[in-house]
Amino acid sequence: MIEGVSIYEILTLTTTVFFIGVYGFVTRKNLMGMLISIELILNSAAVNFVAINKYLFPAKMDGDIFSIFIIAVAAAETALALAIIINLYRLVLSVKTKDLETMKY
């Protein structure tokens, strides 16, 4: 619980960050850029969990624990994604999204 800050503002903040992440994910032409946007999304979700937990249900601890898991999963996913990207780079020699449209119609 932060003094003077109601839940609305925190939720606004996280939602905004979330959609900035979405925008970035959709717009980036670089694979790394997409991954960074994903990080943003995940982080905002974690903050959301914690904020709701702290403001609305202080007795329980579900949100706190869940955000730990979110961070863990995010970390693992980043590691894997980077491994894939490195492998891909070896094959295609580029990390531009344009060169990865093999599943086109």
Place this chain on the structure above:
Amino acid sequence: MRSIIYLLFVLLGVSGIYFMLEYNFLAAVELAVYAGGIIILYINAIMLIDKIGVPMEKPKVGRQILAGIISVFSLAVSLFAIYSYHFIQAAHPRGTSVEQLGKHLLSYGDNGYILPFELISIFFLAVLVGAIVIAKTSKPIK
């Protein structure tokens, strides 16, 4: 390259929020894992892949506008949903101590999170193995 640094700043900000919510443990974890580990990982990957000096390409304008419209629109919808709901805020705040956290993580009664805990550990094992398998080279290094 610069985007990673910006991400670092965002993570620092998030960590700050955790501090403000009196969730010290997670703030520390965030800093250590995210800022320390993942950002370093990103930087390593970018060093391997990108040519640093070259400026990144800008996406097509049409695409930017379309994505922008969709994002702003969705944002508006979400905010609308949020603001039209009357949240009942609790009276007294509470901090989170590590001791409580540990207890919850490892208890197997009600409110126990032992199962996800174990699963996460196996999950990490899988990720570890997977990352190594994917990223290793097939040719031996001379």
Place this chain on the structure above:
Amino acid sequence: MDLRFSVLILLIPLSVFLILGLFFRRIKQPLAGYIGIAGLSLTSILSFFVAYEYFFHIGNVGGVFQKIVVGQISWLHFTSTMSINLGILIDPISALMLIVVPLISLMVHIYSMGYMKGEGGFTRFYAFLSLFTFSMLGLVLSSNLFQIYIFWELVGVSSYSLIGYYYTKPSAVLAAKKAFIVTRFADLGFLIGLLILSFYAKTFDFVTLTNPAFIHSLNGQTTTFIGLSVITWALILIFIGGAGKSAMFPLHIWLPDAMEGPTPVSALIHAATMVVAGVFLVARLFPMYYLIEGGIALQLVMVVGTFTTLFAAIIAITQHDIKRVLAFSTMSQIGYMMLALGVSRYEGPDGLGFTAAMSHLFTHAMFKGLLFLCAGSIIHVVHSNYMQDMGGLRKYMPITHITFLVATLAISGIPPFSGFFSKDEILAAAFEHHKLVWFTGWIVAGLTSFYMFRLYFRIFWWNDPVYKHKPHESPKSITFPLIILAFMAAFSGFIPFSHFISPDYIPFQSHMEWGLAGASVGIGLVGFIFAWVLYKKENDLSTRLSKAFGFFYKSAYRKFYMDELYMFITKEIVFKRISAPFAWFDRHVVDSSMNGIGNSTVWISDKIKGIQSGRVQDYAMYFVSGVTIISMILWFLIK
């Protein structure tokens, strides 16, 4: 006695057709022929028995012949008064046909054993012959108008299959199509007439329709159409159907071309049985034709019959192909039958025309069938249809010669052969009622005698041409039917038809008018003499005569350009002016709209397929927007 077994008369040929048709790969000649002949012999025996029983035992009740309906099943039930039944009706004319049809058919079956020997599709031939016999018997035994229509069409189908028997020959296929299309077109008239009649009379049944009291009640119909009562129109339309089937002018164009079929087929279908279906139909409905509105429809029958007789006889004089001469002769003789029906009255001895028509039908079947079978025998031996390739055959084919002579004498009306009696009755009936018709008939009798004897002398007496193989007499399977039919052609004149057949079902005595008889024999002899002079010994008198007649000869030879007229009408008017716009419409509007639907679908999908871009980012965009929209919808729904 119970005549219900007479349904076997129909079922036996039908089952022979089915057996031969379904198993035609296993059954080869001559087994197929034996099966056909066996089935038909059985049918003939049954038919003769039924006819005998009818004429001599059960039919005649108190001096009036009864119409016996043997078994009727209700097939389609419309209202309480009107339903389409299937039943068998036996009355004097159908009993007469019960003698004619199986007899001729049996003769043709036996004949075909020899004639069609070695032909491919032998089994198919016999199967269709049986189908035809079944259809014709069904036609004559029908108890109501709709059933007769069904069998009418079946007869047309059998005729089509048999004319087009040599289906690899293009001319045969064309002829079959022409026959079917022309008769079908006439049958359109029949159908419309049938429908109108049944609508106003509210029944299809023959027993009701030929009841004079019922017909008088119909006469009170006030509905008219261009001055004539609707019932008269219905009768005229039905007659048009009959005219098509009987090759009356102007629906006669199919009959000469139908000679493309094998000769036994011509004998059976186009001489003796199918072509008389029209006459049979008018005879069946005769009370209606006579009594409705004072017999206007009957006048039309008379006019058409008279005109056709003269028309066909003139053309027959000029033809060179044996079968074509015989075809036009058939047309002419059927014209006689129609003519006789046309001049007939209803009560007592005034109904002579009716009796004369039916007796001529009988004798004509005998001698025309015989003529065609002889022609077939000749063609079989000489391998050509044309008179120019024949001559002096009396030395080589004695049996054919004698039987052909008998038939020619019969058709020319020379006593005491059968044709004399029947033709004389027709002319007597015509003389009594309409002198001009009599005069035409009398002239045509002379023409008939002339062209028939022309044929006879040219084939059997002229000098021998060069034959490829020396001609020989045909085998017994061919000559046996010839002898039987010759016997019938010679002596069936002595059957007193008026004791059995009359329009009001009361037998009467007919008597000989010696003056008229002398006149018809006289003109027959005139024709005979002309033919003797021109054709017995080889000379060029005939060629000089034909040149002298010039234009008239030429147009008669070309059948008065009727075929050309029909081709012109169909090609120019129907195809170009009427069908072509419809075809254009179908192709450009209907088809193009269907194609348009297909093409637009392809075009739309071409544009939409960009959604599958293979870029994850696009998918994410769709995902997010989709989620937003769904949440909005849910929001509004739950609110």
